[in-house]
Amino acid sequence: MEDAGLRTWVDQIGNVHGRVEGINATAKALIIGSHLDTVIDAGMFDGSLGIVCAVSALKVLKINGKLENVTRPIEVIAFSDEEGVRFQTAFLGSAALAGTLPASALQISDKSDVTVQDALKENSFEGTEESFLQLKYDQRSVWGYIEVHIEQGPVLESLGFPLGVVKGIAGQTRLKVTLSGAQGHAGTVPMAMRKDPMTAAAELILLLESFCKHPENFIFYDGQCKGFSVESLSQSLVCTVGEIYSWPGASNVIPGQVTFTIDIRAMDDMAREAIIFELSKQMYQACDRRSVSCVIERKHNAEAVMCDDELSSQLKSASYSAMMRMTGEIPDEVPVLMSGAGHDAMAMSHISKVGMLFVRCRGGISHSPEEHVSDDDVWAAGLAILSFLETNL
Ligand SMILES: NC(=O)N[C@H](N)C(=O)O
Ligand SMILES: [Mn+2]
Ligand SMILES: [Mn+2]
Structure with a gap:
């Protein structure tokens, strides 16, 4: 994140943030996020792909001298616990930030009776109710939230498309x-x-x-x-x-x-x-x-979440131009699909409009070490975020 020109910090639930203010630090921010944790015996794209794509796109803006001129703050957040493997409650990082988790979540315990609070303290976080409640973002400071994520299913591969726009996420x-x-x-x-x-x-x-x-x-x-x-x-x-x-x-x-x-x-x-x-x-x-x-x-x-129509159409155009840039050819209509998998966007929808982009994966496999996204498709996803930023900020 620092290499991409972002100011960085880690918050009190372990989310990693990188932010650039642009020319108007008081404007509502665009948040681009996904998560860093994984399931057990996982692949390496679920979650981290979205963060890498966001940071890469911002790094390109920095190299091109455009980063400081963005019209609103852009913040990348690598959320700390989306999968909920240890405490059985998903979206710990993003829900704390959206303010949908009560402070009593600190007392949820894992199989060995270690609480969220104990785990935070063991890792040098404060783990107090006060520090937990301070995590909440004011929804008036957020313009929108977007997330790139591996599809984790076979639809894009069957359609022969590297990217797709998410219409909604199952409850x-x-x-x-x-x-x-x-x-x-x-x-x-x-x-x-x-x-x-x-x-x-x-x-x-x-x-x-x-x-x-x-x-x-x-x-x-x-x-x-x-x-x-x-x-x-x-x-x-x-x-x-x-x-x-x-x-x-x-x-x-x-x-x-x-x-x-x-x-x-x-x-x-x-x-x-x-x-x-x-x-x-x-x-x-x-x-x-x-x-x-x-x-x-x-x-x-x-609860199930529907993605914002405007963000979705902006992400659709961005995917379209990314594919044009890569191949020089006019692509077919970008597919729109539903997500059976959960995402941090579900938690963020409580404080912001949300939009998501899916990236094709091999055989539709995820939550397995067999999970794979081709280099070209990672490139397409990064270019789509770049195009989204260039067009809308
Ligand atoms: N995208 C995912 O794999 N997210 C979740 N943790 C899920 O269980 O769907
Ligand atoms: Mn997952
Ligand atoms: Mn995920």
Whole structure:
């Protein structure tokens, strides 16, 4: 960031900022962001690609002597915790900045009972309520937020296009399900006398899969239900159990407790809530039949977000001219797509209009070391941001 001519600092939740004031330091700022954290066993483009593209574009402006003449401040923010792997609550960095996280978030703990506050203090941040609340940006100081991100899906590759504009981002909920039964000896307790939370978990996970494959079998409706149709719901509804552990975790012990996560997403917020309501009801009933106790906790929630029309059309034109610059040819219409993945833009939408650009990835693979974006596509994304800045600032 400093090499690109930006003034830099790290805030009290670990977000890294780089800012140039331009000719009017009091004007509302353009924020360009994405995140620096990753999932476990991740690729190297999810998050960091957006930051590298922003910094590269600003560096070009600096080299061309245009950086100091931008008409409003530009701030690049590399957010500290978007994935929510450790604390199960996503967007820690961006939500703190948008002011949507209460100070009680400092007390959220990880699996080893280390709180967000402990983790911050261990890393020389203040970790106080006051320092946390001071992170919030005044929405009157922000003009807009844009984010470049790897697509993480196969659409752009199938269309043969390096860049696409994001129309909206699906809402998401994370649940933690804790099942408690009767711990016992694997060799001695007859099958009919068991209260096994592992087999209960297996039943619940398959129930979840049925819900998300065929919501029409579970949500009864008369064509429309509070504004969503089941056909549109089935197109965007996805559910995942990505984490499961049992206690005590030995091959000759009937587990006493099994905990697993549920990640559930849909473009329609009411539909997502309807699914969670009906799913929870049926999960409790299944546990009752098995005499296993069930606790369902909501760990994270983010409503769906629609991107701003004007920012989207500016990003579309910028992508178009980036492709022209690269190939010298007139490209086809830039694709517009929905995002099933969550992004810092969701948190930033609480204080600003948001726009997003997706970058094609190989095989649609992400959250895997196999994740890959070609050098040319990284170049296209950087050029698109440059073109956006040259045209709009
Ligand atoms: N783009 C992403 O991978 N973001 C999220 N953390 C997600 O779970 O979608
Ligand atoms: Mn990710
Ligand atoms: Mn990401």
